[in-house]
Amino acid sequence: MFGSIYSESPLWSQLRRLEQELDEAFGAGTAWSGGIRSLPPGTFPAINVGSTEEGVTVYLFAPGIDAKKLDISIQQNVLSINGAREEPAEEQGTYYRRERFAGEFRRVISLPDDVDPDKVEASYRDGIVQIRVSRRESTKPRQITVQ
Incomplete structure (x- = not known):
């Protein structure tokens, strides 16, 4: 049956x-x-990018990566993140499938024109790198009162 x-x-x-x-x-x-x-080549580590009136936040999902070895830079509103994931090789074992990425990676993210490259903060917690880029004060909306 x-x-x-x-x-x-x-x-x-x-x-x-x-x-x-x-x-x-x-x-x-x-x-x-x-x-x-x-995953297609060039999509590790996975990222989320969010935007508010205050700035842009990038979440980089990087478990197993030493955050101190990441190279994070911003130039002309382009955020670049370089790093590598090391994976110890099993010399005595045979792999039937390997889905975990190992090796060097580079992610490049275009940011809006109104971000301030001098106001960038990065933190790492539980395998997630959070990068916050503030917007320029001159481009933030401001309330105007009528008298």
């Missing part, structure tokens, strides 16, 4: 064949080669 749990349905066979064809067409170094959950 249910069949063996080890038998593969025709649909799964077709999906596996499609994945193999995509690997052949685009090369083994693409996002498809790691499976459906793999």
